[in-house]
Amino acid sequence: MEGEYIPREHWGSRTAFIMAAGGSAIGLGNIWKFPYITGVYGGAAFVMWYLFSILMIGLPVMLIEYAIGRRTQRSPVGAFKALAPGTFYWLIGAMGVLAGFIILSYYSVIAGWTLAYIFKALFGGFAGFHSPEVARQAFEAYATHPIRPLLTHAVFMFLVILIVYQGVKKGIERWNSILMPLLAVIVIVLAVRGITLKGVEAHLSALNGLKFLFAPDFTKLTGNGMLVAMGHAFFTLSLGMGAMLTYGSYLSERENLIKSALWVIVMDTAFALLAGVAIFTTVFALGFQPGSGPGLIFNVLPAIFAVMPGGGIMGVLFFLLLSIAALTSAISLLEVVTAYFVEQRGWVRHRAAVVWGIAIFLLGVPPALSFGVLGNIKLLGMTLFDLFDYLSFKYMLPLGGLFMVLFTIIRWKPVSLLQELRKGGSALRISNGAALALLIVSALFVAITFIAGLFGKN
Numbered sequence: 268m269e270g271e272y273i274p275r276e277h278w279g280s281r282t283a284f285i286m287a288a289g290g291s292a293i294g295l296g297n298i299w300k301f302p303y304i305t306g307v308y309g310g311a312a313f314v315m316w317y318l319f320s321i322l323m324i325g326l327p328v329m330l331i332e333y334a335i336g337r338r339t340q341r342s343p344v345g346a347f348k349a350l351a352p353g354t355f356y357w358l359i360g361a362m363g364v365l366a367g368f369i370i371l372s373y374y375s376v377i378a379g380w381t382l383a384y385i386f387k388a389l390f391g392g393f394a395g396f397h398s399p400e401v402a403r404q405a406f407e408a409y410a411t412h413p414i415r416p417l418l419t420h421a422v423f424m425f426l427v428i429l430i431v432y433q434g435v436k437k438g439i440e441r442w443n444s445i446l447m448p449l450l451a452v453i454v455i456v457l458a459v460r461g462i463t464l465k466g467v468e469a470h471l472s473a474l475n476g477l478k479f480l481f482a483p484d485f486t487k488l489t490g491n492g493m494l495v496a497m498g499h500a501f502f503t504l505s506l507g508m509g510a511m512l513t514y515g516s517y518l519s520e521r522e523n524l525i526k527s528a529l530w531v532i533v534m535d536t537a538f539a540l541l542a543g544v545a546i547f548t549t550v551f552a553l554g555f556q557p558g559s560g561p562g563l564i565f566n567v568l569p570a571i572f573a574v575m576p577g578g579g580i581m582g583v584l585f586f587l588l589l590s591i592a593a594l595t596s597a598i599s600l601l602e603v604v605t606a607y608f609v610e611q612r613g614w615v616r617h618r619a620a621v622v623w624g625i626a627i628f629l630l631g632v633p634p635a636l637s638f639g640v641l642g643n644i645k646l647l648g649m650t651l652f653d654l655f656d657y658l659s660f661k662y663m664l665p666l667g668g669l670f671m672v673l674f675t676i677i678r679w680k681p682v683s684l685l686q687e688l689r690k691g692g693s694a695l696r697i698s699n700g701a702a703l704a705l706l707i708v709s710a711l712f713v714a715i716t717f718i719a720g721l722f723g724k725n
């Protein structure tokens with residue numbers, strides 16, 4: 268019921284919020300996807316454009332989500348209902364909840380693979396990988412298996428449900444404050460190990476990995492690469508479906524939203540770059556190819572861990588890093604769904620987390636099997652996994668983000684956004700007109716990403 272008082276949990280501190288929002292942002296997108304798209308689209312020039320996209324698209328949408336969440340103290344559907352009663356803007360929130368279902372269902376499948384690979388690394392399962400080809404075959408045997416990927420998908424969803432079940436403070440906040448520092452330690456260890464690797468042959472060097480990542484060659488930057496970078500800016504910051512809006516709704520007015528947003532962006536970018544350093548120094552030192560695409564993590568790296576000094580431990584740490592990063596992101600996806608049912612449908616949290624967590628697990632079963640037994644089922648020419656990825660990543664997130672910016676321009680008004688951003692001691696010196704202009708520019712960027720994405724091949 269609208270306007271009814273709902274007792275709401277709040278984060279224990281600003282750090283807790285930043286850890287949780289950072290935990291959501293830092294995920295498979297940073298450690299699996301960012302390095303491989305950087306590899307495919309040519310390295311440093313791509314990285315620079317990506318950083319620019321983060322500022323042009325990521326920052327404004329993130330601020331809008333935080334501000335709407337905190338202002339209304341509601342999760343997406345309720346938030347739009349509160350700000351624009353009697354309109355259809357709540358559909359933006361509804362699309363977010365739906366996106367939560369879809370994204371988490373297949374995100375958990377990949378996260379399950381990473382869980383499986385921790386154990387593979389732990390029990391010497393990489394030992395026989397003399398080449399990426401051998402590693403690839405082993406990976407395929409696993410991913411196409413009719414049962415094993417389902418088991419790991421189930422284990423992962425179980426962990427996600429467990430944490431969301433415990434609530435905002437005792438669950439999400441507590442686990443993020445434990446797991447995020449651990450994640451930072453692991454990624455730093457891996458990056459240092461990568462940088463200090465000696466090339467296995469005279470002409471090979473870890474430093475070439477750093478060059479690849481940081482020395483730009485703009486002739487390598489393609490239009491398609493630019494679009495991929497812009498789309499990724501959304502995904503990596505968990506924007507466009509109300510996850511950050513929901514986390515923002517657990518904030519009090521004391522917090523400075525702009526500072527928090529900058530922290531989250533810096534952390535997210537730092538993790539992506541550190542993961543890139545860890546991966547590319549290693550890849551280059553051992554003479555492998557950086558541009559091998561999505562399989563970089565599951566084919567190339569295990570083959571590298573099999574031969575590199577200290578590779579056993581590094582393999583375990585690497586897949587632990589991926590699993591933890593995925594877990595802290597997945598929590599935010601289930602939280603959007605859970606918060607909706609708690610707030611708008613009057614469910615108790617425990618029931619909502621368990622019931623919808625299980626539903627999401629079930630929804631993930633077909634895409635999980637689409638690498639193997641269900642591989643022949645194609646919709647719109649895509650496997651179920653690709654379809655889920657495509658629908659959410661290419662349509663729902665950019666569209667959700669675009670609608671949020673438009674909502675702010677047209678209905679909520681930039682002045683209300685500024686008012687919210689100025690709480691918590693931020694001396695934001697920007698006029699309403701300038702804010703409007705910035706919002707229009709960022710709406711254009713988002714619109715371009717979306718429209719061009721419809722026609723591009725990626």
Ligand code: TRP
Pocket residue numbers: 291292293294295296297370501502503504505506507508510596597599600664
């Ligand atoms: N940001 C996460 C990553 O980089 C993915 C993610 C988590 C996400 N929650 C989200 C993406 C919400 C979009 C919306 O892996």
